[in-house]
Amino acid sequence: xxxxxxxxxxxxxxxxxxxxxxxxxxxxxxxxxxxxxxxxxxxxxxxxxxxxxxxxxxxxxxxxxxxxxxxxxxxxxxxxxxxxxxxxxxxxxxxxxxxxxxxxxxxxxxxxxxxxxxxxxxxxxxxxxxxxxxxxxxxxxxxxxxxxxxxxxxxxxxxxxxxxxxxxxxxxxxxxxxxxxxxxxxxxxxxxxxxxxxxxxxxxxxxxxxxxxxxxxxxxxxxxxxxxxxxxxxxxxxxxxxxxxxxxxxxxxxxxxxxxxxxxxxxxxxxxxxxxxxxxxxxxxxxxxxxxxxxxxxxxxxxxxxxxxxxx
Numbered sequence: 064x065x066x067x068x069x070x071x072x073x074x075x076x077x078x079x080x081x082x083x084x085x086x087x088x089x090x091x092x093x094x095x096x097x098x099x100x101x102x103x104x105x106x107x108x109x110x111x112x113x114x115x116x117x118x119x120x121x122x123x124x125x126x127x128x129x130x131x132x133x134x135x136x137x138x139x140x141x142x143x144x145x146x147x148x149x150x151x152x153x154x155x156x157x158x159x160x161x162x163x164x165x166x167x168x169x170x171x172x173x174x175x176x177x178x179x180x181x182x183x184x185x186x187x188x189x190x191x192x193x194x195x196x197x198x199x200x201x202x203x204x205x206x207x208x209x210x211x212x213x214x215x216x217x218x219x220x221x222x223x224x225x226x227x228x229x230x231x232x233x234x235x236x237x238x239x240x241x242x243x244x245x246x247x248x249x250x251x252x253x254x255x256x257x258x259x260x261x262x263x264x265x266x267x268x269x270x271x272x273x274x275x276x277x278x279x280x281x282x283x284x285x286x287x288x289x290x291x292x293x294x295x296x297x298x299x300x301x302x303x304x305x306x307x308x309x310x311x312x313x314x315x316x317x318x319x320x321x322x323x324x325x326x327x328x329x330x331x332x333x334x335x336x337x338x339x340x341x342x343x344x345x346x347x348x349x350x351x352x353x354x355x356x357x358x359x360x361x362x363x364x365x366x367x368x369x370x371x372x373x374x375x
Contacts, residue, residue, distance in 0.1 A: 064082075064083060064084065064091075064134070064136050064137070064369075065081070065082055065083075065092065065134050065136055066080070066081050066083055066135060066136065066138075066139060066362060066365065067079070067080050067126075067129075067130035067133070067135035068080075068081065068138075068139045068140065068141075068358050068361055068362055069123070069126050069130075069140035069141070069165070069167070070141060070143075070357065070361075071101070071119065071123075071140070071141065071142035071143070071145075071146060071167060072142075072143050072145070072200060072201055072202075073098075073100075073101055073102035073144055073200055073201025073202035073203075073223055073225050073226070074098065074099070074100055074101075074102065074200075074201035074220065074225055074273070074327070074330075075094045075096050075097065075098055075099060075201075076096060076099045076119065076123070076126065077094070077095070077096040077358070078094070078095045078129055078130060079091060079093075079094055079125040079171070079358050080092045080094070080095075080129075080130065080133045080135060081362055082093075083362055083365075084146050084364050084366065085136050085366055085367075085370040088121065089359060089362045089363070089366075090131065091132050092165070093129070093133050095125075095126060095129045096101075097122050097125075098228065098354045099115070099116075099118050099119060099122060099352050100201075100225065100309060100311075100324050100326075101115050101118075101119065101145035101146065102144075102145045102201045102223065102225035102226050103200075103225060103229055104118070105145075105149065105229075108150055109148070109149060109150045110150045110151040111145070111146070111149045111151060111152075111155050116159075116308060118154050118160055119146075119155065119159060119283050120158060120159050120163060120182075122299075123140070123159050123163045123165050123167070124162065124163045126231050127163055127164070127165055127363070131261065137365075138165065139361055139362070139365055140166070140167045140168065141165075141168045141169070141170050141361060142156075142167050142168070142169050142170070143169075143175055143200060143202065143203070143357070144172065144175075144200065144201070144202030144203040144223060144226075144310065145201065145202045146169055146174070146204075146217070147169050147170070147171070147204065148221070150198075152169065154301055156169070159342060160195055169222070170204060171219075172203055172220075172327040173201070173217050173219060173335050174207035174220065174353050175198075175200075175219060175220060175357060176196075176198070176206060176214070176217035176219055176321055176359055177207060177213065177214055177217045177360075178208040178210075178273055178357055178360030178364060179196060179198045179205055179207065179213055179356050179357045179360050180194070180196045180207035180213075180214040180217060181213070181360040181363055181364060182271070182353070182355040182356055182357065182359040182363060183196045183269050183271060183353045183355060183358035184211075184212050185355070185359075185363055186204045186353050186355045186359075187267060187269065187351075187353065188285060190257060191266060191267040191269075192210065192266030192267060193209065193210045193262075193263055193264060193265055193266045193267075194208065194209065194210070194263045194265070194266070194268075194269065195207070195208040195259060195265045195267070195268045195269070195345065195347075196208065196214075196268075196269050196270070196271065196353075197268070197270045197271075197275070197338075197341050197350065198270070198271045198272045198356060198357070199224055199270075199272050199274040199334050199337050199338060200223045200224075200272055200274075200328070201225035201226065201307060202220045202221070202223035202225060202226045203220060203221055203222065203223045203226070203364035204221075204222040204223060204337055204341075205218075205219050205220075205250070206217065206218055206219075206220070206252075206259065206341070207218070208259045208262060208265065209262075210263070215262050216258040216259055216262055216321070218255060218258065220251055220252065220255075221251075222248060222252070222337050223336065224274050224294060224327075224331075224333045224334035225330055226332035227244075227248075227279070227330075227334075227336075227337070228255035228329045228330050228332075228369065229335050229351065231244045231247075231333065232244075232329065232332065232333060236310065241310065244333075244336065245336055245340070248292070248336055248337055248340050249324070249340045249343075249344065249370040250267065250343060252337075252340050252344050256344050256345065259272060260345070261343065265345070265347075265356060267351065268345070268347045268349075268350050269333045269350060269352070269353045270297060270338070270350040270351070270353070271353050271354075271355070271356035271357075272351055272356060273327070274330065274331075274334035274337075274338070275297060275320065275332070275334075275338060275350065275352055276295075276352055277322040277323050277324075277327070277331065278297055278302060278305075278322075278331075278334065278335055278338055279296065279297040279321025279322070279352050280320075280321045280323075281305060281309075281320050281321065281323070281331075282297060282301040282302055282305060283301065283322070284296065284322075284352065285321075286321065286322070291354035294351070294354065295351070295352040296349045296350065296351055297338065297342075297349060297350045298348065298370070299339065299342040299343065299347065299348050299349060300348070302335060302338060302339055302342070303334070303339060304306050306332075306335050306336070307342020308325045309331055309332050309335055310332055313327045314329065317331050321354070324339065327350045338350075
């Protein structure tokens, strides 16, 4: 069947049209996205601004028309931390439904981590053993680990690259301020690190999301044009060597780096600090980049549900 997955993230609104059925990998058929940057459309009270709500509603209406034009049988609309954490979340969702007819489901942080883990598990398979998965989004960091398709541990932290850029990097950085930000990130991650560390040996550690892919590309990974089957890694030693250089770069210099889009230059340094902290705290010399993430997890769970329904 043809599904339309509408992902309302903290950075981007993305409709992914896929052909999917049980026992096969979801096959992307069409992609439509816009840079909503909802994480940066929050007012001082933590509400999504009127400008952000209007942009979200307009994008959802356009995405619905695209899904209809592409022959989608079903839409799977969901939102993550920018909407989840907004003080006016219910009002935002009600307005979008009133204006477009689309009811967007808000995923909890734990569900976001769980579904991302499912996608990564299906990509690497059972040979990965006990798997740890890290995902830096615009608004949050998700961590999950386990030996099965459902993780033993899964949690979410407000350490997304766009959120940190807005909250911590609006002012010029000096060495003392950078050290304080780095300490805060590491304290937040380490607070619950025992959830993963006590559960058993990690045989494979993986990372998903645009932030991790950009950092891996900066550190020498193959470009996206080489296809999803090319192995890509983010080595801690390489990343650690790059961070001082990234901090010293101008937005234009960052935009000139491979894998960095101009709209996300302000997120590269905070994302790098979070990635480094994850690898350091969990004693991981490198992370394998997985091309599947949350959207694929949502698709796979829906296919599984339909497969169960179709059984005699």
